[in-house]
Every structure is written in structure tokens, then in C-alpha cells.
Amino acid sequence: MPRYARLVNRIANEGSAAWELLFRAWKDQKAGEDVIVLAIGDPEFNSPEPVIAAAKQALDDGLTHYSSIPGTMELREAIAARTMRVSGASAADYSITADNVVVTQGTQGALFTASLCLLEEGDEVLALEPMYLTYEATFALNGAKVVRVACPRETGFRPRPDLIEKAITPRTRAIVYSSPNNPTGAVFTRDELRAIADIAIRHDLWVIADEVYASQVYAGEHFSIAALPGMAERTVTCGSLSKSHAMTGWRVGWVTGPAQFINHAHHAGIAMHYGIPTFVQKAALTAINQCEAEAEAITETFRRRCNIVLDRLAATPGLAVIAPQGAMYVLVDVTGTGRSSAEFATELYDAEKVAALDAMPFGASADGCIRIACTLADEVLAEACNRIHRFAAMRHNTRKAS
Numbered sequence: 483m484p485r486y487a488r489l490v491n492r493i494a495n496e497g498s499a500a501w502e503l504l505f506r507a508w509k510d511q512k513a514g515e516d517v518i519v520l521a522i523g524d525p526e527f528n529s530p531e532p533v534i535a536a537a538k539q540a541l542d543d544g545l546t547h548y549s550s551i552p553g554t555m556e557l558r559e560a561i562a563a564r565t566m567r568v569s570g571a572s573a574a575d576y577s578i579t580a581d582n583v584v585v586t587q588g589t590q591g592a593l594f595t596a597s598l599c600l601l602e603e604g605d606e607v608l609a610l611e612p613m614y615l616t617y618e619a620t621f622a623l624n625g626a627k628v629v630r631v632a633c634p635r636e637t638g639f640r641p642r643p644d645l646i647e648k649a650i651t652p653r654t655r656a657i658v659y660s661s662p663n664n665p666t667g668a669v670f671t672r673d674e675l676r677a678i679a680d681i682a683i684r685h686d687l688w689v690i691a692d693e694v695y696a697s698q699v700y701a702g703e704h705f706s707i708a709a710l711p712g713m714a715e716r717t718v719t720c721g722s723l724s725k726s727h728a729m730t731g732w733r734v735g736w737v738t739g740p741a742q743f744i745n746h747a748h749h750a751g752i753a754m755h756y757g758i759p760t761f762v763q764k765a766a767l768t769a770i771n772q773c774e775a776e777a778e779a780i781t782e783t784f785r786r787r788c789n790i791v792l793d794r795l796a797a798t799p800g801l802a803v804i805a806p807q808g809a810m811y812v813l814v815d816v817t818g819t820g821r822s823s824a825e826f827a828t829e830l831y832d833a834e835k836v837a838a839l840d841a842m843p844f845g846a847s848a849d850g851c852i853r854i855a856c857t858l859a860d861e862v863l864a865e866a867c868n869r870i871h872r873f874a875a876m877r878h879n880t881r882k883a884s
């Protein structure tokens with residue numbers, strides 16, 4: 483037999499118990515069981531109507547051919563304008579154009595593009611954890627080593643410049659983080675971003691800023707590190723419409739950065755996808771230019787749902803809910819129940835058929851927490867909270883009795 487490339491070992495999903503639980507839940511749900519799945523960041527509602535209409539119209543108009551590989555000019559212009567708008571910076575401090583944008587297959591495609599163009603075998607990338615689950619494979623696939631740097635639980639999952647600095651070696655090439663963060667919901671402040679920028683400049687590093695939740699902020703403000711002095715030339719920013727416009731399945735996003743990076747990203751696009759479908763790009767253009775109100779309503783929906791979880795579980799024995807500043811998840815510290823987060827998630831599922839993720843795989847700082855994705859209708863979420871409450875209370879009572 484011919485052999486497989488060694489990289490397949492780097493991208494193999496470790497099959498963490500967290501995912502196994504999700505797969506089990508989907509299977510049980512298909513079999514007709516009364517299962518509530520709160521394990522994945524994909525809302526139950528569909529993309530805004532005008533977006534769907536734009537895609538249909540584009541297909542009717544014959545936009546079924548190869549597309550512009552870096553993205554159509556009109557979409558790249560719209561993305562540049564939106565990126566500046568949500569950056570939190572003034573136009574005097576942060577200005578990008580279509581020349582700083584490449585359209586990708588979602589934020590995931592943007593992260594992989596960054597990995598391909600910025601990193602190579604032997605490089606180290608400092609990933610601030612808790613972090614999104616694909617980072618490990620996305621950067622390891624290109625030979626880089628992901629070095630996890632804690633944003634500790636005790637400090638509210640804030641970035642710690644001293645820990646970042648300590649992790650730097652001669653091989654360090656980049657720092658990657660998401661803010662608003664999945665799974666913690668932490669939104670990094672300007673001062674925290676300044677401290678990260680200062681380290682990046684002093685050690686001549688890239689910063690890969692995952693801003694997929696940029697428009698979903700409930701406390702504090704979103705700020706783009708690219709807008710800080712000296713950062714535009716060393717930052718690549720990844721984003722998409724997956725979360726802001728409930729467009730997870732369209733696989734459309736972008737990476738922004740210095741013009742030379744964009745040139746490389748264009749070449750990577752030729753090798754990877756040869757252009758995002760034009761009818762999808764038309765739909766994305768409609769989302770950005772015509773669906774601001776829908777995006778605001780989506781943010782409001784997630785804010786309300788996060789509050790439902792916070793309210794309903796606030797008095798649950800053994801649980802400590804952690805209020806997110808942004809994104810669409812609530813972390814719940816379950817250590818007070820005497821169970822590990824993995825045990826709690828599995829036993830909760832067995833007892834109540836509510837699937838929430840053990841947050842430990844996102845990083846050691848989230849150990850002891852489960853992540854609840856606020857992606858189902860309010861009443862379903864409320865019912866899930868009732869079940870979680872019942873389970874935690876039952877565990878608490880058995881613990882007290884024994």
C-alpha cells in the first residue's frame with residue numbers, strides 16, 4: 483500500500499468525549515428521543531429572507547460560473563467597510579480597502595489561509611486558551627506547533643501579558659485569539675489588546691485575530707487589534723457572516739490584512755477553492771449591505787437567550803454561571819457538584835437528554851465548565867435549563883446524603 487502523509491496524524495480528531503456526546507445526541511434525536519442539543523454554535527433559525535432571495539435571484543440570473551478568486555470587488559469593498567465599522571476604531575486610525583480583503587470559506591477558511599501564508603514547519607503559534615476547537619488542527623496542518631497560553635478562569639478568562647511573554651521562544655511566529663471568545667464570551671479590552679500588540683511588535687510576531695463574533699457584544703466593546711498603531715502590517719483578521727447573519731451553512735467569510743498578505747492569500751485561494759461561488763457572494767453582499775437590522779435582531783436574540791440561561795441557573799446548587807460579554811455561549815462551572823465537567827456532561831445527557839459540551843477540550847482554563855450554546859428557541863432553552871437544574875439539584879442532594 484502507498485503510505486499516507488504524516489500530516490494526517492496532526493489533523494486527526496482525538497475523538498474527545500465532548501464530540502462523542504454530540505454524535506450520540508444527534509443519533510438519539512434521529513431515533514425520536516426527546517433530546518435537546520445545546521452543543522454547537524449554529525442557531526435553529528434560518529438566514530435572513532433577503533439573503534436567501536438574493537442567492538435565488540443570482541442563480542436565476544445565471545451566476546453559475548467560476549467566480550473571482552479573491553472575491554468580487556463589490557463584496558470585498560463591502561467587507562472592508564463593514565470591518566472598519568465594527569472595529570471600534572475611528573476612520574483616522576483604521577482604514578482598509580478591497581485590496582486588504584480576500585473572501586474565504588467562512589472564518590475557518592480564513593484561519594487556514596492565515597496558517598498557510600504565515601506559518602511553517604517548526605514555527606510556534608501562541609493560542610490564547612480557552613480557544614476554538616479547530617485551532618489545533620488548523621495550525622498543526624501546516625507544521626506549526628500550537629502553544630496554549632492560559633487566559634485563567636480566576637481572572638475572568640482575561641489575557642495575561644506575562645504568560646504570553648513567558649511562552650515566547652525563538653520559534654514563536656504568531657499569536658492567535660478570538661474576541662469575543664468562544665467558549666468564554668470574554669471581550670478583550672483595548673488595554674488588553676494594547677498589551678498583546680506591544681508584545682507582538684517587540685518580538686516581531688504576527689497576530690491572527692479571530693473576530694467572527696465581532697458584532698455580538700453585550701458588555702464592553704469590540705475593538706480590532708489591527709487598528710492599534712503599528713499593527714495593521716502585522717495583523718490578519720478573520721471573520722464571516724456565519725454568526726452575525728445566521729449563515730453558517732453558506733461558508734462565506736473573509737480574511738483582511740496587509741496587501742502583500744492578501745496577494746499570498748489570493749494564491750492560496752487558487753489552490754484551495756478557486757473562488758467562493760458567485761451566488762453565495764451575492765447573498766453575502768446583500769447580508770452586509772441590506773440586513774443590518776436582521777443582524778441586530780440576531781444579536782438581541784442571543785443576548786436574551788444568554789440571559790435566560792443566566793437567570794434560570796443562577797440559584798442552582800453546585801453550579802456557577804459565568805455571564806458572557808459576547809458571542810452565543812454560557813459557560814457553567816460545575817465543580818460544585820463534585821463531578822468533573824466531562825462526567826457532568828455525560829451524566830446530564832444520560833439522565834435528562836440535554837447535550838452540552840464539556841469545555842475542557844477548549845483549554846485547561848475551562849476545565850470544570852460545560853458550555854451551553856444558546857442556539858435553540860427561548861422555550862426549548864428554558865426547558866433545557868429546567869432539566870439541568872433538576873439534574874444538578876438531584877446530584878447535590880445525593881452528595882449531601884452520602
Ligand SMILES: Cc1ncc(COP(=O)(O)O)c(C=O)c1O
Nearest residue numbers: 523588589590614660664722724
Ligand atoms: C471562535 C470561532 N472561530 C471560527 C469559527 C468558524 O466560523 P465559520 O463558520 O465562519 O467558519 C467558529 C465557529 O463556531 C468560532 O467559534
